[in-house]
Amino acid sequence: MTLNEDRRTRRGHGSSGIPTTRFIPPTPPTDRSTASELAGERVPPLSLVSGEPAPPRIVAVANQKGGVGKTTTSVSLAACLSERGLQILVVDLDPQGNASTGLGIARDRRPLTTYDVLTGAAPLGSSIVASPATGVHVVPATIDLAGIEVELATQLARESRLSRALTGQVRDFDVVLLDCPPSLGLLTVNALVAAEELLVPIQCEYYALEGLGLLLANAALIRENVNPALAVSGILLTMFDPRIKLAEQVVADVRAHFGPLVFETVIPRAVRLAEAPGFGLPITLYDPGSRASEAYRAVAEEFLARDRVAPLAAWTGTGWNGAAAVTGDASVDPAEEHSRVSTGRGGSE
Numbered sequence: 001m002t003l004n005e006d007r008r009t010r011r012g013h014g015s016s017g018i019p020t021t022r023f024i025p026p027t028p029p030t031d032r033s034t035a036s037e038l039a040g041e042r043v044p045p046l047s048l049v050s051g052e053p054a055p056p057r058i059v060a061v062a063n064q065k066g067g068v069g070k071t072t073t074s075v076s077l078a079a080c081l082s083e084r085g086l087q088i089l090v091v092d093l094d095p096q097g098n099a100s101t102g103l104g105i106a107r108d109r110r111p112l113t114t115y116d117v118l119t120g121a122a123p124l125g126s127s128i129v130a131s132p133a134t135g136v137h138v139v140p141a142t143i144d145l146a147g148i149e150v151e152l153a154t155q156l157a158r159e160s161r162l163s164r165a166l167t168g169q170v171r172d173f174d175v176v177l178l179d180c181p182p183s184l185g186l187l188t189v190n191a192l193v194a195a196e197e198l199l200v201p202i203q204c205e206y207y208a209l210e211g212l213g214l215l216l217a218n219a220a221l222i223r224e225n226v227n228p229a230l231a232v233s234g235i236l237l238t239m240f241d242p243r244i245k246l247a248e249q250v251v252a253d254v255r256a257h258f259g260p261l262v263f264e265t266v267i268p269r270a271v272r273l274a275e276a277p278g279f280g281l282p283i284t285l286y287d288p289g290s291r292a293s294e295a296y297r298a299v300a301e302e303f304l305a306r307d308r309v310a311p312l313a314a315w316t317g318t319g320w321n322g323a324a325a326v327t328g329d330a331s332v333d334p335a336e337e338h339s340r341v342s343t344g345r346g347g348s349e
């Protein structure tokens with residue numbers, strides 16, 4: 001049995017190719033070594049035998065604004081990456097559980113959730129369930145998660161709970177997407193401590209950049225103090241509506257200031273994307289040929305190609321120098337930009 005066949009079997013993919021059963025965490029290589037050592041064999045590292053998979057890319061999909069497309073991006077990107085044969089885990093970090101619902105995990109299929117994982121009641125591996133999209137698995141969330149800040153208030157190292165929970169539990173995945181709630185609280189901080197990449201969806205709307213400086217400043221703080229691996233892997237413009245003149249302007253402004261950090265692909269406003277969660281399906285299964293599916297496929301391609309383009313080091317703490325690295329202009333500040341984009345262009349259309 002090849003490693004991939006072995007992986008598929010362990011993930012419970014039925015003959016239809018649709019995963020049907022609870023994810024069973026991979027057997028740690030140490031088990032194998034121990035067994036072989038007991039048998040008196042000398043065992044070369046697993047990677048030399050079968051090409052052990054590289055550790056997954058762990059990506060926080062975050063923006064403290066609600067309704068900007070974090071969950072839609074997590075779900076759709078997961079599905080598009082899985083179409084390319086990758087194994088994806090979506091960790092639902094929002095008490096509203098929208099990513100879980102959007103990936104077809106009914107309430108009765110959430111016996112163990114992110115809450116149990118973060119409180120230490122259950123190992124992350126035991127909470128993973130399969131979604132209707134082959135290759136996409138989910139750590140679901142329920143409203144219980146809303147109490148986590150209070151629950152962990154007196155606990156030490158509460159900001160690294162997720163990071164520790166992921167350790168050793170996700171080596172069979174290629175990408176782990178952390179779908180953050182609309183706040184900069186403990187859950188988002190846990191995501192930024194656990195992740196190596198930060199993907200920020202921005203709605204092509206008024207106040208597009210509002211709060212972005214604060215998010216990046218928080219990420220920079222976490223990078224300096226806890227997680228030096230953290231980098232911005234991309235800014236994704238979402239819900240673009242060409243009928244709204246301001247949308248074009250927002251795209252131009254965001255590109256001018258964040259340069260190559262911004263995905264080339266812009267996600268259109270598309271009613272199919274808004275409908276899909278109601279059916280518990282990612283867009284690629286709900287309407288595979290739609291332009292929304294195509295747009296997220298293009299994002300997946302860019303995501304795989306870019307692999308952490310711009311380090312957060314460009315954030316100085318008082319201003320954003322990411323654009324300066326690209327344009328030579330060191331004076332760019334998202335806060336200023338916010339006031340320009342959000343207040344300087346008249347009413348919406």
Ligand SMILES: Nc1ncnc2c1ncn2[C@@H]1O[C@H](COP(=O)(O)OP(=O)(O)O)[C@@H](O)[C@H]1O
Pocket residue numbers: 065066067068069070071072073098182238239240267268269270271273274275277
């Ligand atoms: N590109 C899009 N076109 C149309 N509706 C969208 C699009 N992206 C997201 N939506 C809808 O907008 C709402 C907010 O999106 P969501 O992804 O849940 O945002 P967030 O997770 O940032 O709060 C949802 O109802 C979602 O279905």
Ligand SMILES: [Mg+2]
Pocket residue numbers: 070071072094098099180181
């Ligand atoms: Mg959400």
